[in-house]
Amino acid sequence: MVWIVNGARLASDLPRFVEGTRSFIPIWKPGVYLAAVPKKVFPRDWLTSAVPVFFDFEKGPGLTESTNEISGSLWCLLPGRVLGFAVVLRVSRRAFIDAPHKKSQPLVARAFIENVRNELVAVAKLLERASLTAARAAEMPVHRRRGWRPFRAPQRYAKF
Numbered sequence: 001m002v003w004i005v006n007g008a009r010l011a012s013d014l015p016r017f018v019e020g021t022r023s024f025i026p027i028w029k030p031g032v033y034l035a036a037v038p039k040k041v042f043p044r045d046w047l048t049s050a051v052p053v054f055f056d057f058e059k060g061p062g063l064t065e066s067t068n069e070i071s072g073s074l075w076c077l078l079p080g081r082v083l084g085f086a087v088v089l090r091v092s093r094r095a096f097i098d099a100p101h102k103k104s105q106p107l108v109a110r111a112f113i114e115n116v117r118n119e120l121v122a123v124a125k126l127l128e129r130a131s132l133t134a135a136r137a138a139e140m141p142v143h144r145r146r147g148w149r150p151f152r153a154p155q156r157y158a159k160f
Contacts (some may be wrong), residue, residue, distance in 0.1 A: 005046060007055035007075065014057055020068060024088060028119060038086035042065040042077055047086075053077045054096070077134055082117045083124075 019040030035041050042153035046053045057071040074096050076089040114147045 001052050002076075002091050003049060003053045004074075005043075005053055005055050007057040008059070008071075010043075012137070013043060014070075017055070017057065017075070021070065025085070033090070033114070034082070034085040034089045034116075035088050036085055038077065038088075041088075042086075046077060049077070052079065054091070061152065078113055082095060082113055083120055085120075087113055089114050138146050 007017060013037070020035065020037075022035070023040075024035055025057055041053070042053075053076065056074045057075070059071075072093075074091045074093060076091055078087040078089065080087075085098055107114075
């Protein structure tokens with residue numbers, strides 16, 4: 001089950017969403033984003049939904065050229081959080097309509113969120129390992145670092 005919501009029901013919904021998309025963090029797949037503060041982007045009634053919520057901003061009041069890109073897609077807020085971030089999907093209308101015909105389960109939200117969580121944890125571990133390596137290198141004397149060579153002045157050749 002999913003919810004499909006008129007994202008521009010209130011006059012302040014579309015401007016709030018447009019402003020909030022500037023803070024979205026794109027991740028490894030196109031159309032998948034992390035929202036650090038979802039309550040600044042989405043209506044609070046839908047933040048704790050147990051199922052995916054699709055927001056449709058088409059034909060909302062105050063659409064301009066810059067917001068046409070936003071209104072051309074459906075925006076899905078997945079249930080739950082990944083390391084404190086909300087997972088947001090950008091889905092084309094055609095993909096949303098075709099999904100039930102092509103797959104038995106159009107969106108397996110829990111599996112998708114677990115996949116995102118695993119990827120973020122892996123990246124966090126890599127960053128932690130890299131920062132530890134940099135810290136160890138900073139503590140190590142220069143002459144003991146890998147690849148260190150003493151400076152040698154260029155040799156001058158004697159003229160014959």
